[in-house]
Amino acid sequence: MLLRLIKYFRGYVEVALWGYAPERFLNLCSNHDILIWDLCQQGDVYCFKVSVEGFRCLKPLLKKSGTHVKISRKNGIPFFFFRYRKRKVLFLSIVACMLILTALSRFIWKININGNDSVTNDSMLQFLEEKNSAYGTPVSRIDCTKLEEEIRSCFESIIWTSVKREGTTLTIDVQENLAVPAEGAGSLLPEEFQNQEQSGFDLTAMHDGTIESIYVRKGTPLVQQGDTVKKGDVLVSGALPIYDDAGTLTAYQYCTADADIQLKTEYAYKNSFPSEHEERIYSGSKKARYGISIGDSYLQLPWKKHGYTQYSVLDTRTQLRLCDSFYLPVYFVKREYEEYETKKEVYTKKQAEAQAAEDLEEFLEKLIEKGVLILEKHVMIRAGKNKYTVSGTITVIESTFRYAVNGEHLPDAGDEGNVGNESE
Numbered sequence: 001m002l003l004r005l006i007k008y009f010r011g012y013v014e015v016a017l018w019g020y021a022p023e024r025f026l027n028l029c030s031n032h033d034i035l036i037w038d039l040c041q042q043g044d045v046y047c048f049k050v051s052v053e054g055f056r057c058l059k060p061l062l063k064k065s066g067t068h069v070k071i072s073r074k075n076g077i078p079f080f081f082f083r084y085r086k087r088k089v090l091f092l093s094i095v096a097c098m099l100i101l102t103a104l105s106r107f108i109w110k111i112n113i114n115g116n117d118s119v120t121n122d123s124m125l126q127f128l129e130e131k132n133s134a135y136g137t138p139v140s141r142i143d144c145t146k147l148e149e150e151i152r153s154c155f156e157s158i159i160w161t162s163v164k165r166e167g168t169t170l171t172i173d174v175q176e177n178l179a180v181p182a183e184g185a186g187s188l189l190p191e192e193f194q195n196q197e198q199s200g201f202d203l204t205a206m207h208d209g210t211i212e213s214i215y216v217r218k219g220t221p222l223v224q225q226g227d228t229v230k231k232g233d234v235l236v237s238g239a240l241p242i243y244d245d246a247g248t249l250t251a252y253q254y255c256t257a258d259a260d261i262q263l264k265t266e267y268a269y270k271n272s273f274p275s276e277h278e279e280r281i282y283s284g285s286k287k288a289r290y291g292i293s294i295g296d297s298y299l300q301l302p303w304k305k306h307g308y309t310q311y312s313v314l315d316t317r318t319q320l321r322l323c324d325s326f327y328l329p330v331y332f333v334k335r336e337y338e339e340y341e342t343k344k345e346v347y348t349k350k351q352a353e354a355q356a357a358e359d360l361e362e363f364l365e366k367l368i369e370k371g372v373l374i375l376e377k378h379v380m381i382r383a384g385k386n387k388y389t390v391s392g393t394i395t396v397i398e399s400t401f402r403y404a405v406n407g408e409h410l411p412d413a414g415d416e417g418n419v420g421n422e423s424e
Helices: 002-010 022-031 052-056 059-065 077-083 088-104 121-130 144-154 349-369
Strands: 012-019 036-042 045-051 067-075 110-114 158-166 169-176 201-204 209-218 234-237 239-243 249-254 258-274 276-294 297-301 311-323 326-346 373-383 387-399 402-405
Touching: 002 012, 002 077, 012 022, 012 052, 022 036, 022 059, 045 052, 059 067, 088 326, 110 121, 121 144, 144 158, 201 258, 209 234, 234 258, 258 276, 258 349, 258 373, 349 373, 349 387
Parallel strands: 110 169
Antiparallel strands: 012 045, 012 067, 036 045, 158 169, 201 234, 201 402, 209 258, 239 249, 258 387, 276 297, 276 326, 311 326, 373 387
């Protein structure tokens, strides 16, 4: 492949040879180190290819062998430029394209993320944008070693990472820790409390419930397994009592309480949706249009409109690349339009129950993602005048608590390791 490119850039000609002694001519070419290739015979005529420099050396050999040659075709860059030497706009366009490609090669236009599971691609891309390493970042600003360290320090679940750049492509390979501690069960103090002067912090209950299990690493436990607690009750105190030899309490040593606490509690679930809804009825008519996307701009070809009043759109994008690692910020887009009509429908009882079950399942999945164990669920659906209402309770076991300054409770500053108790 490389040899063919060299021959094309230097230029070569396709030649037809005939005459008295063509075999002698070929031997003379070999003796004078004149390279010919793709030699073939068609009757009494020999066809072959020879470089421009080699062709200029053939005249004395032709006289000795009594043969004649005729150029049948000229190939290569020198002939291309000579053929179009008067078309200045073409050459200016070629130069402009080369300059544009050279400029685009200095930026990142493709990011590959491999090995991530708990860390989503969107989270990783947002992180890269904050670190000025996202799409369109100059290659000179990408520090792969520094980026590897920042990824490991930002995402606790990632224990190994590799960042490498090839061409305009940035490839990030990560490996995640399969055993990640549940949120809210760690020993680290929340960021909003770290700059406070107090040295002692308690762990307090976030909800009413029953202690399922408790394991204290630091602090004084004030509850035990099976105890019923109310929201705000202190579960583990950050004050460690100090006694003298006679068993008399003399002082307290303050610390940040740390424990694993499993609390059995109930979530109040409430949801509602209108009894009337719009349903899409697709006609089956589809039309495809093609275009080019550059950044946020989209150019559709042909200019013909689809003519639908109501429609859904599905885009299939293919990024332009010159080789495996040289991507450009240009996308070929296939945009499919599918026509539909909207019709107002009223939920039947069976359809309403299915919709309520779907919403409940979505709510439970969010709880499970937070490490909550679902024990029981008791919900009822009621039909109103214009809507359906679903309400009930969900019994769960969760690992959760809230930090509070020792001896007094802080205002509610948000949940630590928990999701809301109610879905609206």
